[in-house]
Amino acid sequence: MNEAKQEPLRWYALCTAGALDNAAIHRTELAGVGLVVWRADDGRVNVWEDRCPHRGVRLSLGHHRGDTLQCQYHGWQFASGEGACRMVPAHPQASAPPIRVSTWPAIERHGFVWTCRTAHGETPALPEIDSFEGVTANACAPLRSTTIDADLASVQRALLAYVLPNADAAECAAFEGECETLTVESLDGAAASAIFVLQPVHAGKTRVHGIVPGDFDAAQRLALQRAHQTRLNALRDALEAMAVVATETSAESEAVFRFAEAPASARIAPIAQPLVRMDIAPRTPVQSAPQTTQPGDDEERAFTVHLARSGGSVEVPAHTSLLDALRAQGVDVPTSCEQGVCGTCLTPVLDGEPLHRDAWLDNRERAANDCMLVCVSRARTPTLTLDL
Numbered sequence: 001m002n003e004a005k006q007e008p009l010r011w012y013a014l015c016t017a018g019a020l021d022n023a024a025i026h027r028t029e030l031a032g033v034g035l036v037v038w039r040a041d042d043g044r045v046n047v048w049e050d051r052c053p054h055r056g057v058r059l060s061l062g063h064h065r066g067d068t069l070q071c072q073y074h075g076w077q078f079a080s081g082e083g084a085c086r087m088v089p090a091h092p093q094a095s096a097p098p099i100r101v102s103t104w105p106a107i108e109r110h111g112f113v114w115t116c117r118t119a120h121g122e123t124p125a126l127p128e129i130d131s132f133e134g135v136t137a138n139a140c141a142p143l144r145s146t147t148i149d150a151d152l153a154s155v156q157r158a159l160l161a162y163v164l165p166n167a168d169a170a171e172c173a174a175f176e177g178e179c180e181t182l183t184v185e186s187l188d189g190a191a192a193s194a195i196f197v198l199q200p201v202h203a204g205k206t207r208v209h210g211i212v213p214g215d216f217d218a219a220q221r222l223a224l225q226r227a228h229q230t231r232l233n234a235l236r237d238a239l240e241a242m243a244v245v246a247t248e249t250s251a252e253s254e255a256v257f258r259f260a261e262a263p264a265s266a267r268i269a270p271i272a273q274p275l276v277r278m279d280i281a282p283r284t285p286v287q288s289a290p291q292t293t294q295p296g297d298d299e300e301r302a303f304t305v306h307l308a309r310s311g312g313s314v315e316v317p318a319h320t321s322l323l324d325a326l327r328a329q330g331v332d333v334p335t336s337c338e339q340g341v342c343g344t345c346l347t348p349v350l351d352g353e354p355l356h357r358d359a360w361l362d363n364r365e366r367a368a369n370d371c372m373l374v375c376v377s378r379a380r381t382p383t384l385t386l387d388l
C-alpha cells in the first residue's frame with residue numbers, strides 16, 4: 001500500500017529583521033501562500049496569511065496602527081498576536097465580531113524572521129542552526145534579499161560553488177537542510193564568511209536572504225554588501241538565463257544530496273573542487289505575443305468577450321466597464337468592492353490577454369494572464385474568452 005509522503009515541517013526565513021523597521025508591512029509568499037509580516041509597536045513580530053477574513057482583501061495593502069493591522073477596504077483592525085478582530089470602524093460602539101486572521105508561527109532570531117507550517121496544532125521547535133552560533137543581529141552585515149526565478153534545488157547547487165569576495169584560498173560550503181541554510185567559509189579565514197537562507201516562494205521562484213557575520217564599520221559593511229550583491233546578481237542572471245537540466249542520477253548530484261544529509265559533525269567539509277557540475281542548456285526563447293495594440297491606445301478601446309460556459313458574446317464599448325457590459329447582458333458576476341481590491345469578482349481567462357488594473361493580483365498572477373478581476377480590468381487583445 002502506498003503511503004502518502006509526509007513532508008517534514010521546516011522553518012523558513014521570510015525576511016531580515018530590518019525589513020520590518022519603521023512600521024513596514026512586508027508581503028511575501030511561502031510555497032505559494034501569500035503572507036504578510038509586520039512588527040507591532042511592542043516589538044512582537046507577526047506572520048499572517050495575507051488575506052482579510054472579512055472580504056479577502058490583501059492585508060499587506062493595509063495600514064500599521066501600532067498594535068493592530070488595519071485592512072484598507074473596510075478598515076477592520078486585527079490585533080497583534082492572535083489576529084483577532086478588535087474594531088470595525090463602521091460600528092465603533094459595537095463589540096468586534098468573533099473573527100480572526102489566519103496566523104503562522106513567528107520567531108525573530110539571528111537577524112531573520114522565521115516561520116513554519118503547523119500541522120495538527122503541532123509546530124516543531126526552530127532547530128539550533130550550527131552556522132549561526134555566536135551570530136547576533138547586531139554583529140553581522142545583512143545582505144539585500146534577492147529573488148531568483150529558479151527552483152530551490154538549483155539555487156542551492158549554485159550557492160555551493162559561491163565565491164566569496166576577497167577569498168584567495170579554497171572555500172567550503174555546508175548546507176543545513178532542516179532550515180535551508182547554507183554557509184560559505186574561506187579555509188584560511190582571510191575572507192569573511194557568508195550565511196545564506198533560502199525561501200521557496202513558489203514553484204520556480206526562490207528568495208535568497210543572507211548575512212555576513214562579524215563586526216564591521218559602516219564602510220566595511222557597505223563594501224561587503226556591494227561585493228555580495230554583484231555576485232548574487234550574477235548568480236541570479238545565470239540561473240534565470242539557463243534552464244537547469246536535472247542531474248539527479250549523476251554522481252555529482254548524488255554527492256550533493258549525501259552532503260546535505262550528512263550528520264552535523266560532518267557538514268563542514270573542505271571543497272577542493274566545486275561540488276556540483278550544472279548541466280545547463282539555453283532556455284528556449286519565449287515567443288512574445290504578437291503586438292495587437294499600440295502602447296497607450298488599449299486603455300479604453302472596445303473589445304469582445306466570449307463566454308465559454310454560456311456560449312454567448314458581449315461587446316464592451318470604449319469607456320464602459322467590463323462589469324457593466326456583462327450586467328447589461330444579464331451575466332451575473334459576484335462582486336463586493338468593485339474597485340479591484342477584494343478579489344470577489346476573480347474570473348478565469350481561457351483565451352486573450354487581460355489589461356490588469358486591479359490592486360489584488362500579484363505580479364506572478366498578472367503575468368500568468370489566466371484570471372482577471374472583471375470589475376476594473378479590460379482587454380489588451382481584441383477578444384477575451386472568460387470562464388462564464
Ligand code: FES
Pocket residue numbers: 334335336337338339340341342343344345346358360373374375376
Ligand atoms: S475586486 Fe472586488 S469586486 Fe472586483
